[in-house]
Amino acid sequence: MKILLINGSPRKDSNTEAALNEVAKSLNEENIETEIISIKNDVKGCMACNGCYKLGKCVIDDIVNEVAEKFKTADGIVVGSPTYYASTNGTVISFLDRLFYSASYDLGMKVGAAVCTARRAGTDTNFDVINKYFTISNMVVVGSQYWNNAFGRLPGEAKNDEEGMQTMRHLGKNIAFVVKCINDGKAKYKINFNEEHKMTNFMR
Numbered sequence: 001m002k003i004l005l006i007n008g009s010p011r012k013d014s015n016t017e018a019a020l021n022e023v024a025k026s027l028n029e030e031n032i033e034t035e036i037i038s039i040k041n042d043v044k045g046c047m048a049c050n051g052c053y054k055l056g057k058c059v060i061d062d063i064v065n066e067v068a069e070k071f072k073t074a075d076g077i078v079v080g081s082p083t084y085y086a087s088t089n090g091t092v093i094s095f096l097d098r099l100f101y102s103a104s105y106d107l108g109m110k111v112g113a114a115v116c117t118a119r120r121a122g123t124d125t126n127f128d129v130i131n132k133y134f135t136i137s138n139m140v141v142v143g144s145q146y147w148n149n150a151f152g153r154l155p156g157e158a159k160n161d162e163e164g165m166q167t168m169r170h171l172g173k174n175i176a177f178v179v180k181c182i183n184d185g186k187a188k189y190k191i192n193f194n195e196e197h198k199m200t201n202f203m204r
């Protein structure tokens with residue numbers, strides 16, 4: 001079982017990285033494999049060319065396609081983003097738009113979790129923005145004992161946010177449990193939803 005962790009901070013030794021490391025450590029203790037991938041700040045936005053419909057992957061061959069390939073076989077994804085202007089960092093949004101729009105495989109019952117860092121405010125919107133990608137993809141969202149936030153301003157400062165770090169460790173334990181349950185459940189149950197997706201676009 002494997003979980004990908006996406007670090008959306010452009011900074012070295014960032015707070016987002018510190019939070020994700022804590023989640024990963026906790027997952028490893030439960031024998032879940034992890035890979036932390038830093039997307040830096042070099043991700044173009046979606047061009048709405050729909051080329052991915054034909055290609056099965058994004059026409060821009062960069063970190064998005066690299067992660068898409070790994071996400072295919074992973075059991076879940078944790079997306080970490082610093083809060084910028086009370087929302088998700090623009091690079092992370094570009095990354096997620098293209099990853100989720102171009103993923104040509106079934107994401108159903110993979111787990112997803114958002115991890116948000118900030119100096120002081122705006123994590124709520126950041127958290128909501130990230131979770132929207134999971135909840136339109138038949139994924140299972142995992143939470144912790146508090147919303148998955150860690151606070152700090154300078155790189156690495158969030159390591160001193162005791163509650164934030166504990167929230168991350170607890171998130172790791174919850175993800176491990178849910179992934180194991182889904183794995184067992186898949187062997188036992190089926191999801192019998194075989195209707196074609198109706199796309200009415202608010203027009204009849």
Ligand SMILES: Cc1cc2nc3c(=O)[nH]c(=O)nc-3n(C[C@H](O)[C@H](O)[C@H](O)COP(=O)(O)O)c2cc1C
Pocket residue numbers: 009010011013014015016017081082083084085086087117118119120121122151152153154155156
């Ligand atoms: C462009 C920009 C906008 C920011 N906006 C906010 C904000 O709205 N709220 C906040 O609390 N911190 C804000 N911050 C501070 C970062 O969220 C904070 O330093 C965070 O710990 C950075 O995470 P990182 O170390 O993983 O990059 C902003 C920082 C930058 C560079």
